Amino acid sequence: MTALSLKNLDISYGDVQITHDVNLDIADGESFALVGESGSGKSTVLKAIAGLAPEWSGEITVLGSSRGHGIDRAFSRQCQMVFQDPYGSLHPRKTVDATLGEALTIHGIGDRNARIEEVMTSVGLDRKFRFRFPHQLSGGQRQRVAIARALMLKPKVLLLDEPTSALDVSVQAEILNLLKRLRREQNLTFLMVTHNLAVVSFLCDRLAVMRQGRIVEIADVADLKRGDLKDPYSRELMQISAAHAN
Amino acid sequence: MSNLLEVENLRVTFPTPRGDLEVVRGISFTLGRERLGIVGESGSGKSMTGRSILQLIRAPGRVTADKLVFDGVDLLKQSERQMRAIRGARISMVMQDPKFSLNPVMTIGEQIAEALLTHQKLPRREVNARVLTMLESVRIADPERVAKLYPHEVSGGMGQRVMIAMMLIPEPDLLIADEPTSALDVSVQAQVLDIIDELVKRKGMGLIFISHDLNLVSSYCDRILVMNTGEVVEECKAGELMAAKHPYTRGLIASIPRLDETRDELPVLDRSAWAKA
Numbered sequence A: 001m002t003a004l005s006l007k008n009l010d011i012s013y014g015d016v017q018i019t020h021d022v023n024l025d026i027a028d029g030e031s032f033a034l035v036g037e038s039g040s041g042k043s044t045v046l047k048a049i050a051g052l053a054p055e056w057s058g059e060i061t062v063l064g065s066s067r068g069h070g071i072d073r074a075f076s077r078q079c080q081m082v083f084q085d086p087y088g089s090l091h092p093r094k095t096v097d098a099t100l101g102e103a104l105t106i107h108g109i110g111d112r113n114a115r116i117e118e119v120m121t122s123v124g125l126d127r128k129f130r131f132r133f134p135h136q137l138s139g140g141q142r143q144r145v146a147i148a149r150a151l152m153l154k155p156k157v158l159l160l161d162e163p164t165s166a167l168d169v170s171v172q173a174e175i176l177n178l179l180k181r182l183r184r185e186q187n188l189t190f191l192m193v194t195h196n197l198a199v200v201s202f203l204c205d206r207l208a209v210m211r212q213g214r215i216v217e218i219a220d221v222a223d224l225k226r227g228d229l230k231d232p233y234s235r236e237l238m239q240i241s242a243a244h245a246n
Numbered sequence B: 001m002s003n004l005l006e007v008e009n010l011r012v013t014f015p016t017p018r019g020d021l022e023v024v025r026g027i028s029f030t031l032g033r034e035r036l037g038i039v040g041e042s043g044s045g046k047s048m049t050g051r052s053i054l055q056l057i058r059a060p061g062r063v064t065a066d067k068l069v070f071d072g073v074d075l076l077k078q079s080e081r082q083m084r085a086i087r088g089a090r091i092s093m094v095m096q097d098p099k100f101s102l103n104p105v106m107t108i109g110e111q112i113a114e115a116l117l118t119h120q121k122l123p124r125r126e127v128n129a130r131v132l133t134m135l136e137s138v139r140i141a142d143p144e145r146v147a148k149l150y151p152h153e154v155s156g157g158m159g160q161r162v163m164i165a166m167m168l169i170p171e172p173d174l175l176i177a178d179e180p181t182s183a184l185d186v187s188v189q190a191q192v193l194d195i196i197d198e199l200v201k202r203k204g205m206g207l208i209f210i211s212h213d214l215n216l217v218s219s220y221c222d223r224i225l226v227m228n229t230g231e232v233v234e235e236c237k238a239g240e241l242m243a244a245k246h247p248y249t250r251g252l253i254a255s256i257p258r259l260d261e262t263r264d265e266l267p268v269l270d271r272s273a274w275a276k277a
Helices: A042-050 A073-078 A096-106 A112-122 A139-151 A169-186 A197-203 A221-225 A232-245 B046-053 B080-086 B108-117 B124-137 B143-147 B156-168 B186-203 B214-220 B238-243 B247-254
Strands: A002-013 A016-027 A031-035 A056-062 A079-082 A157-161 A189-194 A206-211 A214-220 B005-016 B019-031 B035-039 B062-064 B067-070 B091-094 B174-178 B206-211 B223-228 B231-237
Touching: A002 A042, A002 A189, A016 A042, A016 A189, A016 A214, A031 A042, A031 A197, A042 A056, A042 A079, A042 A157, A042 A189, A073 A079, A079 A139, A096 A112, A096 A139, A112 A139, A112 A169, A139 A169, A169 A197, A169 B247, A189 A197, A197 A221, A197 A232, A206 A221, A206 A232, A214 A221, A214 A232, A232 B186, B005 B046, B019 B046, B019 B223, B019 B231, B035 B046, B035 B214, B046 B067, B046 B091, B046 B174, B046 B206, B091 B156, B108 B124, B108 B143, B108 B156, B124 B143, B124 B156, B156 B186, B174 B186, B186 B206, B186 B214, B206 B214, B214 B238, B223 B238, B223 B247, B231 B238, B231 B247, B238 B247
Parallel strands: A031 A189, A031 A206, A079 A157, A157 A189, B035 B206, B035 B223, B091 B174, B174 B206
Antiparallel strands: A002 A016, A002 A056, A206 A214, B005 B019, B005 B062, B005 B067, B223 B231
């Protein structure tokens, strides 16, 4: 079954059209990466899916139901987003408890105490962090809170916008392991934006390379590992990454 | 070859309600006209080391050292006024994020010219010429147009090149680059580092390259110091990093995913193994 499908998606900010004719089909349980340099429109695709960039035309379908342009609660229960910068994406004056509980209040879900504890355990956050503020946590702990927040409504699809690029390599490894485990345990579908091809190689099954708002290539991660991408621009990205890794 | 910089038993301390906290704990190294990399995680004290060389640690922070000598000048004995003459002209520093480090209300050309005019008097015509040449040497294609722009009008990669231009125009002897590319894309990263590398080599400067990225550091430096909790745990040649012995260094290397990744789970650092209380 298709978990997430984009058809002829054109996204604009005002007069500027950011993406052109983006088509993607992501299977249920798949982990899919969007790669490309800054300005290629990869984060904008995630924002449009999450409802943060409402000026789009085309079709966005998650688990069989189409998304409208407005706020859609049923959609939010299926699909949640984790942002790049854990320092900027948590409310500085809300405790972890308040941040995690907010989604439950909005959706009128009870059993607050148990659900918050359950989610905190699943992302590996000790109970003692529950009533702390973001500034009392390290970068890795904050990113765990951001992931926990996204998981509060038990979504099926997670949109990940560079989830580890603001973190140290050692902490990045912890968060990548966590994401991999969560996906296995809760049968999640990932759509991840990144410019780090090594992260793609570790966490994803397929990838799409974007350039100037268009998808230039969709390939299996096995192709990436073998260094077998076809498009000249994808090959260039791959070579830059390879040069840095060795 | 004489040493450009000698550091012996450098300590940086900050007072806290629970007593003094030492963030750099007695590190020593020497630097010639070479490229030295300092790597470590957040909180390892690598940035504090860079800042203490330029005497940029503000009170209540304290810097002490048995020796902190730059080209025969004892940096610890310099007055604030004397330090200002050294900063920029002899030692300069490229910061992490161009968005926060450039002056938003001055054009790029004016800012670069200011860096030069602070240290020497030159006729306006010559200043302009040097600003344009400098912008060209950091591979900005259209220097005359870019000189008239404000920082918010350029991309992150271009902003970082502007900052490098500003830091190098007084022709310092030592450049400290503190995470110069972590706010940039991989494709732009390589460009910016190549520029630093080329200019450092051409002018025979010393470079201290501070980063958490082991791969970057090993490809752009001659020698590497690995720092953890304020101490240097390992010192090695860049080419020999992959053969590092200290468990901390090995842990850092192992935790980086590879392009042809086959491991199902990445090893994470067991901090209890070597950390002293």
